[in-house]
Amino acid sequence: MIKILIVEDEEAIAHLIKMNLVKAGYQCELAFDGEEAADKIAEKSYDLILLDIMLPKLNGYEVLEYAKSVDIPVIFLTAMGETQQKVKGLRMGAEDYIAKPFEIAELLARVETVLRRYKKTEQHQKLYDIEIDTQSRRVTRDGREVDLTTKEYELLLLFVRNKNRALYRETIYESVWGGEYSGAGRTVDLHVQRLKKKLGLEEHITAIYKVGYRLEV
């Protein structure tokens, strides 16, 4: 199981991240200041660290340096708009950043991307009779390859990552297509219909009235 250390001095945010990562199937531990984080990194091995920059005792950059020395990938959390923090964090070797306030889907996507980059996730994801090879981006059903467009593939990954989670149309649009969701247009619905048909997921991806879709497992 993948172990993630969450370093965040704001208790509310720390618990929020933990709750959602646990639901997504990760194992999580919390550290509320820089020293505690460094101690935990020294004691145990983690697959990923989510790190706030403004921390008491030791600041985020110092913890980042320490984490890099033991080769653990780091995603740092920063208040939005603080470009200098972002640049400095990325320069110092952080894998990615998440700007506060963030959406849960974004958090999960970024965590998964970094883990995949470090080949810590399963390369093969299974969902009923469907197999997804995230390395080669190939999808097979019953051993036969299914031809998916890029958007359909990303849509599938989004559902797989957010099992049992209601995905709002705006969330789906923003993470697959990017940009602001206007509320009009049936792009999301059309793609979901196509995906359901191609993979025989009619039973499992359910529409939620006025909200969006959920992959039920």
Added chain:
Amino acid sequence: MKLSWKLFFLTTPIFILFLTLTGSWVIQESFQRSLQQEIRRCMAENQLFQNSYELTRYNLSKEQLSKVSVGWLVESFHRNDGQSGSNTRVYDESGSILYQDTGVQVPNNIREQLTVENNTGYELVQWHEKTYLVVMSVTSFSQYIETTADISDLFESRSEMYARYQTGMLFVCMVAGCLILIVIFAVMKNVQKLSAAVRSFAGGQYGVRAEVNSRDEIGALAADFNWMADAMSVQMGKLQSEVERQEEFTSAFAHELKTPLTSIIGYADTLRQMELSREETDMCANYIYHQGKRLQSLSYKLLELMMVGRQDFLQKEISAQEFLQEIGDTVAPALKEKGIILDIQAQKGVIYGDQDLLSTVFINFLDNARKASQSGQHIRLNGYVNGSGYIITVEDEGRGIPEESLNRITEAFYMADKSRARKEGGAGLGLALCRKILEVHKALWKIESEQDKGTRITVCLRNSQMERKERRERRRKDVG
């Protein structure tokens, strides 16, 4: 055209013109003098000849006179004075030559001008490329005596002087021109220095000053520029630090805003997306509620902070004793709940200010003291008259403030212990608000603290007397 060249082309021709005029005048004057002298000399010579001739003639009788020629006469008086003429000619009335001892005969018109009263005349005559001075006088027996002198040398020497003067002047002008140029460029160098300094200043190098040490107007201009640059630097420094403070405040504010927002949005997002257990739902709702409260307190405090800066608040005399008692009554319930004992000792006195704002300050101080204290500890609120002011101290026996935080504690959003401040619902704005209120009251105050021993805040408020005195002093200063 550059100013230096303008100056050069303006001064040099004037210089040359004056030099030429003066030189020509001097040469002409000296020439005229020599000429006059020569004329006088020739006239005298002519006169001498005439006198001798007439004298010799008078000494002879008529018969003797008819026997001798003019030539013999001339030779006889020449013999007497031991001289011999070489430039004299004698004519009779009709103009035929009676005697001559010179080969040079220069045509002239003097004869027509001669009268009985004015019996001598002269004329300058150009003849065969030479200049002659011819003097003619008429004798009493109507004979004309003409003496001729070659004065070409005089004219030649004048031309020579002119030529020499021109060469000299050319040289002088060149030297003078160079000197003028050097002086102009020396002056202009300072102007260029000043101009370079101004340009780099405008280009953003605000440390640059003009290094001109001369005492002339340009030096004064440079000094003025430096003075202006200094004044501007000071002003810019002030603006810079103001901007920095503003930026710090904004970024701290953004951070304070984003933290509760992140929680609220995140938990709400979780709630709407997932099917959660009863406890999980409660937890989410609880966090949303508390973070929402935090945002509320932050916005209220911020609003208050902004109002203090703008408001035209009402300053009036307040009875210090009543004021402190009132504050004590306000905070008493909260203190009692935590088991903290409040001692109030207040001397009679008057303070001057806005009662509501000042209440905010001391309630904030007491609230901080309460947060730092434990059950059974004392908080002392003392007030006493000191000179023309009134001093109020708030003292607790609580955990104290760490030394490194002490001078940052009044900054907006600064929290010495963030997690504890959060739990107690602080936004990090309380002391910033107090500082602002005390600032507008022109009160002096300080915070002393020792960890685990307690904190003491001392505020010196002015009473109305001080206020009046100060106003009087200011007026006196304005008049003076």
